[in-house]
Amino acid sequence: MKRTDLIQQLKEFIPFNEQEEKDKQVFLRQLSIDNIFKRENEVGHFTASCWIVNQDYTKVLLAYHNIYQSYAWLGGHCDGDEDCLGVALKEAREESGLENIKVLSQEPISIETLVVNGHEKKGKYIPSHLHFNVTYLFQANDQERLHIKEDENSALAWFDCATFMSEVNEIWMKERIYQKLNGRIIQYFDEKWRGNLR
Incomplete structure (x- = not known):
């Protein structure tokens, strides 16, 4: 997928x-800016995340993020790669150890501008900036073995979709993003269910 594909998807995004x-x-x-997919743009850059549900859609996979000290979705920087779906899939595999991940939607199910506070990473100060984040819906088997990515997370777990919020310490993410994602999942499967009846 190229930048032009993402632009078209965003134009069609409801x-x-x-x-x-x-x-x-x-x-x-932002997509008119040349280096908008690279971290060298210290004002902001594109990132890709994923919402991974289990085989019967009752659980979501979260990682305990070392920087934010909270359970959170999986994802990361595009680092010059304009294929946001590919980035989200790569990050999901690297951060979870999952080998069998199914892409449920080729288009983003959620978009959000995220504020990243200044912090140290690998001994280097990273100034405050924005993440222009696109999120995709994936599926995996909750019985498959998980492996943490030690430099980014310290735990991985499947949580019930209805109760996982208690594991999230970031109030803004909880209230603005994760509640929305739960709503998006309900909408996605409702539309898919109705489509199967036609």
Whole structure:
């Protein structure tokens, strides 16, 4: 997938709420910037995340993120790669050890501008910046063995979709993003179920 494909997907993306409506316009403007997929753009850059549900859609896989000290979704920087879906899939495999991951949607199910506070990483200070994040829906078997990525997370676990919020320490992510993702999942499977009846 190339930048032009992402632009087209975002143009066709139907916002779930006002946050996505505003961010959609921001993302489309940012995509005109040459180095918007690279960390060298210290104001902001594109990242890709994933929401991984289990085989019967009752659980979500979360990693305990070392920097944020909270359970969170999986994902990472594009680092010049314009294929955000490919980046999300690569990050999911690297951060979880899962080998068998099914892509449920080729298009983003969620978009969000995330504020990253300044922090140290590998002995280097990273200034505060923005992540223009696109999120994809994946599926995996909750019985498959998991492996942490020690430089990024210290635990991995499947949590019930209805109760996982208690494991999240980041209030903004909990209230603005993860609740939205739960709503998106319900919407996604409702549309898929209705489509199967046609």
